[in-house]
Amino acid sequence: MNAAGFPVLSLITWLPLLGGLVIMSIRGDEETVAANARWTALWTSLIVLALSLVLWARYDEADPGFQFVESVAWLPDWGITYHMGVDGISVLFVLLSTVLTPICILASWESVKxxxxxxxxxxxxxxxxxxxxxxxxxxLVFYMFFEGVLIPMYLIIGVWGGPRRVYAAIKFFLFTLTGSVLMLLALLAMWYQAGTTDITVLLHTTFPQAMQVWLFLAFLASFAVKVPMWPVHTWLPDAHVEAPTAGSVILAGVLLKMGAYGFLRFSLPMLPQASAELAPLMFALSVVAVVYTSFVAFAQTDMKKLIAYSSVAHMGVVTIGIFSANVQGISGALFQMLSHGVVSGALFLCVGVVYDRMHTREIARYGGLADRMPVYAFMFMLFTMASVGLPGTSGFVGEFLVLVGALEVNFWLALFGSLGMIMGAVYMLFLYRRVIFGRITRDDLRAILDMSPREIAVFAPLVVLTFWIGIYPSSFSGFWDATVNAMASQHQAALHAGHADLKLAGVRP
Amino acid sequence: MNWMVALPELVLACFGMVILLVGVLQRGRDTFQLASMLTLGAFLVTILLVIAGARGFGYHGQFVTDAFSLFVNVLVLVGASLAVVGSLDYNEHENLRRFEFPVLVLFATVGMMVMASSTNLMTLYLGLELQSLSIYVLAAFARDQLRSSEAGLKYFVLGALASGLLLYGISLVYGFAGSMQFDQLATALADPAHASPGLIVGIVFIIVGLAFKISAVPFHMWAPDVYEGAPTPVTLLMATAPKVAAMALLVRTMATPFGHLLQQWQQLIVLISIVSMLLGAFGAIGQRNIKRLMAYSSIGHVGYILIGLAAGNTVGVRGVLIYLVTYVFTSAGAFACILAMRRRGTMLEQISDLGGLGRRDPTLALWMTVFMFSMAGIPPFSGFWGKYFIFTAAVQSGLWALAVIGVLTSVVGAYYYIRVIKVMYFDTPEEAFDPRPASLSTLAAATGLFTTLFFVFPAPIVGAANAAARALFG
Structure with a gap:
């Protein structure tokens, strides 16, 4: 069947839903229900995490194709199957999701009442x-999950969010939906062209040049909102500020990756000519995102908003990497995505820690926390450095590789990309100084308590991951090297075939 | 003469008369529940007859039973049954305990079934009028209430106007083509070049008449008022079964006799579709009354369904039928939730009355959420699949303007659907509703499960819709 011997992907996909059904069936008074729901959710997500480690152990790094494949007929007469599988670029995001979920559940243990x-x-x-x-x-399966994410996220922001949660939730929903429905049209057009919605087949289908451009723009509408790219990023700061801490973690950690993943899975490999043709547009948007949102981040007075804008800038680096379309660029983008998933998640958790105590996110309300909260100051320092891209932390690997990749494309692109890194250091260190250092001027801060063991337990895996990616990156890049190499060479081959006007691109390599 | 093809309709009509007799003979006693149960039984028997019954033409080719009519009839019968279930508790409380209610639903259903099977403009008209007349009465059923009487009257006047337009169109077509028989019309009109302007005008009148019945813009004015004024179970009925029947009628009429004139009527359908989608989306935003909201929502849905008709091929009609299936269940479920909105014996209709339902009645709020997301077309709920197959047709036929406007209006539509969810979950709780009767809980749960789990096993319904669409295009 597959390397695991059992349908591991379906299991880790649907097991949380089963846990959800268990939670729904809990009866009793409010206290009991809450306690049982917490434990059920934690155990479910931990079991899912344990199962997903099978992927880590059994993944064949030499194979660039899809592994752990499952296929069940769904609408066979219409070329639609329930088809699951992972390759180098998706396997680690599955793991990222399964790692972050228990962390989020643990992080909301007490803050959600x-x-x-x-x-x-x-x-x-x-x-x-x-x-x-x-x-x-x-x-089609992809699309259902991609849109399905909106439902729980809308409720998480809207029910447990801050004062402007309704506005933020509706804005999030409508922005994302607008992009997705345009992608739906692209899906239908591809389905009509290829007769199937199977991604493995679509990857080897050549679409006519004119059609590619339209398809690319439809995908762009969807993924650019999700990433988010400038100028459709405005939902993100609102959603982040209003969402509960754990919601922000998932939003930054995984949901933003869905857009970049979409570019890697669909736009780049399926539409090579359009990707090459429109790469300058993508670069321009990314550079604007990197430079402009860095400045915007610098001007923020709300901690979460600052980190939210920094996310836009970091994801701009990711899109630069993806569309430079060479091995270093894509590899760097993947590192940056992974690193950003861990680091920005951790930074939102850092904000959550003080927010739970002080119930404010105003930077000006803090100062001198190093005195009262040494452990917290250390954690915050660590993730600030990782966000800045200090060598030895996860942030460095991705940014470095993306810059190498960008340099192969264009010197100015790399220059502007690196400008974002300098700006990143400016606003992050600025944030750190104002919150952690200085003298305590406010009385209520004197009584603030340092992190509890539960909170340290929440942060521990993220600390480990940050250093692990930073110090020994090849244990992660090993997963995707084969896939990315195949992807980059296939992209080049498709472009050459297109340039030489040979109709060879449709032939399976 | 093969009258067996109309057996389900005949049996159902006989049932109706028997139930009427039962009601009359039991005078003085409370026969509403009995008559309702008998009606549901009659619907069940008829569904079985429809599935098992004979196929083919009958009555000198004026009537047909094929895969298309089978699909539509089953859906119509299911929709009518849902409406009867929805009325069980409402009519008890609102003092509408009269056995004529289910009987009128039943006769309306007979009319709808005739509509789905008619292959002659005259049969078509007879079926349509039987359906309409029954529903005029139903809309005014709460005769002591001003709103209900007003709704009935408004519906009647505008409906009669539409029927007049339809008849005028029929007479023009008859005059210019020389027949009312669908197959003879199809032969006579095989060459679009010979279609005279008078004939085209006739077709336009027919489309206008039917557009009234499906409440497509610009013939939608009655819908919000009638939806609001009519007793809620009647609104449930109007939103489901008659829509299906009228849409099926429109599809069959456009596809069979006028199929070769696609070029002539396609533009008109495209236009109606676009304005319906736009008005459905934008008109609903300002609504405070949930029944009016549903009216605008149904106008929007009709716009989407018309995309399938505009495609004018098997793929399009398949999309229409799948959309109708998902729509019937979703809107019946939504109305089941609306029927449960009662506080201290008074029915509520404002959206704000749903405030905090997520805390007061999590089950009902959950189902309402499912229905709203489904109407917005969010996967995995069934509404997404309806849109999926409709937009497939648009993309394959190259109707890109329709497709793009369609998906964008669906985003606008999503705004007011998720606003209902917002009221239920994000707003401060209102007082709890009265306990729900079992009939409504069952109705909401059944339609909710269908809406939620449609995606698991869609193949049979998609397959049946495909077969039905093929039957139409041969």
């Missing part, structure tokens, strides 16, 4: 959608 049952249910449904999306090998 109302409607705990529904909260945990929403997170488990969210996990199903995220994992399913990264595993899907059928475009």
């Amino acid at each position: 109302v409607r705990v049952r529904e909260y945990m249910l929403a997170f488990l449904i969210l996990e199903t959608m995220m994992v399913g999306m990264f595993c899907a090998l059928d475009f």
Whole structure:
């Protein structure tokens, strides 16, 4: 069947939903229900994590194709199958999702007090959608998960969010939906052209040049909102600020990766000519995102908003990497995505720690926390450095590789890309100085307590991952090297075939 | 003469008369529940007859039973049954306990079934009028209430106007083509070049008449008022079965006798579709009353369904039928939730009355959420599949303007659907609703499960819709 001997991908996709059903069936008074819901959710997500480690252990790094493949007839007469599988570029995002979910559940252990049952249910449904999306090998299956994410996330922001949660939730929903429905049209057009929605077939289908451009723009509408790229990034700061801490972690950690993953899975390999043709547009948008949002981040007074804007800038680096379309660029983009998933998640958790105590995210309300919260100051320092891209932390690897990749394309692109890194250092260190250093001027800060063991337990895996990626990156890049090499060479081959006007591109390499 | 092809309709009509007799003979006693149960039984028997019954033409080619009519009839019967179930509790409470209610639903259903099977403009008209007349009465069924009487009257006047237009169109077509028989019309009109302007005008009148019945823009004015004023179970009925029947009628009429004139009527359908989608999306935004919201939502849905008709091929009609299936269940479910909105014995209709339902009644809120997301076309709910197959047709036929406007209006539509969800989950709780009767819980749960789990096993319904669409295009 597959390397694991059992349908591991379906299991880790649907198991959280099963846990959700268990949570729904819990009866009793509010306290009992809340406690049981917390534990059920935690155990479910931990079991899912344990199962997903099978992927880590059994993944064949030499094979660039899809592994752990499952296929069940769904609408066979219409070329639609329930097809699951992972390759080098998706396997680690499955793991990222399964790692972050228990962390989020643990992080909201005490901070979420109302409607705990529904909260945990929403997170488990969210996990199903995220994992399913990264595993899907059928475009329609992918689309269902991709859009399905909106449902739990809308409720998480809207029910457990801050004062402007309704505005933020509706904005998030409508922005993302607008992009997705345009992608749906692209899906239908590809289906009509190829007669199937199977991604493995679509990857080897050549679409006419004119059609490619339209398809690319439709994908762009969807993925650019999700990434988010400038100028459709405005939903992100709102959503981040209003979402509960764990919601922000998942939003930054996994949901933003869905857009970049979409570029890597669909736009680049399926539409090589259009990708090459429109790469300058992508670069321009990315550079604007990197430079402009860095400046915007610098001007923020709200911690979460600052980190949200920094996410836009970091994801701009990712899109530069993807569309430079060479091995270093794509590899760097993947590192940057992975690193950003861990680091920005951790930074939002850092904000959550003080927010739980002080109930404010105003930078000006803090100062001198190093005195009272040494452990916290250390954690915050570590992730700030990782976000800045200090060598030895995860942030460095991705940014470095992307710059190498960009340099192969264009000197100015690399220059502007690196400008973002300098700006990143400026605003992150600025944030750190104002929150952690200085003298305590406010009385209520004097009584603030350092991190509890539970909070340290939440951060521990993220610390390990940050250093692991930074110090020994090849244990991660090993997963995708084969796939990325194949992808880059296939891209070049398709472009040459296109340039020479040979109709060879449709032939399977 | 092969009258067996109309056996289900005949049996159902006989059932109707028997139930009427039962009601009359039991005078003085409370026979509403009995008559409702008998009606549901009659619907069940008829569904079985429809599935098992004979196929082919009958009555000198004026009537047909094929895969298309089978699909539509089953759907119509299911929709009518859902409406009867929805009325069980409502009519008890609102003092509408009269046995004529289910009987009128039943006769309306007979009319709808005739509509789905008619292959002659005259049969078509008879079926349509039987359906319409029954529903005029139903809309005014709460005769002591001003709103209901107003709704009935409004519906009647505008409906009669539409029927007049339809008849005028029929007479023009008859005059210029020389027949009312679908197959003879198809032969006579095989060459679009010979279609005279008078004939085209006739077709336009027919489309206008039918557009009234499906509440497509610009003939939608009655819908919000009638939806609001009519007793809610009647609104449930109007939103489901008659829509299916009228849409099926429109599809069959456009596809069979006028199929060769696609070029002539396609533009008109495209236009109606676009304005319906736009008005459905934007008109609903300002609504405070949930029944009016559903009216605008149904106008929008009709716009999407017309995309399939505009494609004018098997793929399009398949999309229409799948969309109708998902729409019937989703909107019946949504109305089941609306029927449950009662506080201290008074029915509520404002969207704000749903405030905080997520805390007061999580089950009902969950189902309503499912229905709203489904109407917005969010996967994995069934509404997404309806849109999926409709837009497939648009893309394959190259109707890109329709497709793009369609998906964008669906985003606007999503705004007011998720606003209902927002009210239920994000707003501060209102007082709890009265306990729900079992009939409504069952109705909401059944339609909710269908809507949620449609995606698991869609192949049979998609396959049946495909077969039905093929039957139409031969």
